[in-house]
Amino acid sequence: MKSGILILFLICFVSSKFMSFSASDSLKDHFQSKFKIGTSVSPNELNSGASFIRKHFNSITPENELKPDAIINQQACQQRGNNVETQVVFNQGTRATLSFCQNNGIALRGHTFVWYSQTPDWFFRENFNTWGNYVSRNIMDKRLESFIKNTFALLKKDFPNLKIYSYDVCNELFLNSGGGMRPASNSKWAQIYGDDSFVFKAFQFARKYAPSGCKLYLNDYNEYIPAKTNDIYNMAMRLKQNGLIDGIGMQSHLDVGYPSASLYESAVNKFLSTGLEVQITELDITTNNEWNQSVLFKDIFKIAVKNAARIPALTVWGTHDSISWRREKNPLLFGANYAPKGAYYAVMDIAA
Numbered sequence: 001m002k003s004g005i006l007i008l009f010l011i012c013f014v015s016s017k018f019m020s021f022s023a024s025d026s027l028k029d030h031f032q033s034k035f036k037i038g039t040s041v042s043p044n045e046l047n048s049g050a051s052f053i054r055k056h057f058n059s060i061t062p063e064n065e066l067k068p069d070a071i072i073n074q075q076a077c078q079q080r081g082n083n084v085e086t087q088v089v090f091n092q093g094t095r096a097t098l099s100f101c102q103n104n105g106i107a108l109r110g111h112t113f114v115w116y117s118q119t120p121d122w123f124f125r126e127n128f129n130t131w132g133n134y135v136s137r138n139i140m141d142k143r144l145e146s147f148i149k150n151t152f153a154l155l156k157k158d159f160p161n162l163k164i165y166s167y168d169v170c171n172e173l174f175l176n177s178g179g180g181m182r183p184a185s186n187s188k189w190a191q192i193y194g195d196d197s198f199v200f201k202a203f204q205f206a207r208k209y210a211p212s213g214c215k216l217y218l219n220d221y222n223e224y225i226p227a228k229t230n231d232i233y234n235m236a237m238r239l240k241q242n243g244l245i246d247g248i249g250m251q252s253h254l255d256v257g258y259p260s261a262s263l264y265e266s267a268v269n270k271f272l273s274t275g276l277e278v279q280i281t282e283l284d285i286t287t288n289n290e291w292n293q294s295v296l297f298k299d300i301f302k303i304a305v306k307n308a309a310r311i312p313a314l315t316v317w318g319t320h321d322s323i324s325w326r327r328e329k330n331p332l333l334f335g336a337n338y339a340p341k342g343a344y345y346a347v348m349d350i351a352a
């Protein structure tokens with residue numbers, strides 16, 4: 001009898017340990033009832049980091065592998081593009097990333113179609129030639145449509161079971177601190193079009209060709225600087241009036257010194273007041289003080305949890321400090337060799 005009770009006690013003890021272990025140390029499991037937890041991923045990490053990524057994340061944003069310069073193929077455009085049909089080709093890194101998502105049931109955030117950066121200059125020139133003249137808006141309309149159409153078609157053809165739940169149709173349209181869109185001197189899109197009509201066209205084409213369930217996003221950075229918050233809000237409202245947009249992406253490349261959690265929250269609230277979804281799409285927080293970092297990480301996660309009904313995903317921009325684009329300032333939840341940091345424990349402390 002005594003030994004029976006002892007065995008029962010041991011079983012309960014071990015299983016409760018085990019359950020709290022599995023329920024509490026995976027980010028995605030911890031926040032499962034609230035939102036997806038995403039990370040950006042580079043193909044280099046898909047082998048060594050596979051089990052870590054599978055454990056913590058249920059959304060992936062390819063760090064570079066779906067950007068225009070990675071998937072628009074110059075030679076194919078010149079050979080088969082007839083000056084207007086953008087040819088989309090996925091290289092090995094893109095394929096590896098998309099396969100990883102598909103094989104592991106991890107949802108994809110597509111990133112990105114219209115961006116002033118990482119988009120080849122020849123994409124805007126006659127015959128897709130490096131030295132051609134810049135094309136007219138009319139030609140660019142056709143290139144933009146075929147770029148979006150062919151990307152979604154190739155995703156569907158080669159990765160039929162991939163769940164694409166959102167896509168950044170436009171990235172970083174606006175100037176740093178408010179004051180409107182990037183000018184022609186800083187964006188080939190603005191240069192060719194001379195106005196913001198390309199934004200509406202991009203969303204129209206994305207609406208036409210995106211798979212069902214794929215939400216269309218306007219993504220930007222420094223989105224909490226009030227004048228810029230307004231610029232993004234105004235554009236989102238215009239797109240919304242035309243039924244073209246589903247969400248606003250807040251990149252959230254923060255520093256412990258700026259912005260404050262309350263300034264950040266004002267931007268979240270302003271964006272939610274559009275009636276659209278909001279996602280935190282590229283969160284990292286630079287620091288030389290890990291304690292302050294964990295406080296701000298926790299505050300940002302808490303703001304997201306508070307609004308979880310309309311925030312379907314929170315993505316951190318990378319898995320661990322050593323591979324971050326801002327690695328000198330240790331901006332992520334995990335340090336070298338995926339060691340959990342104070343910020344990880346702080347966010348896991350939030351009741352989800």
Ligand code: GLA
Nearest residue numbers: 063111171221251253282325
């Ligand atoms: C921006 C882009 C990302 C990435 C980072 C730097 O935030 O949206 O795709 O290029 O810069 O890694």
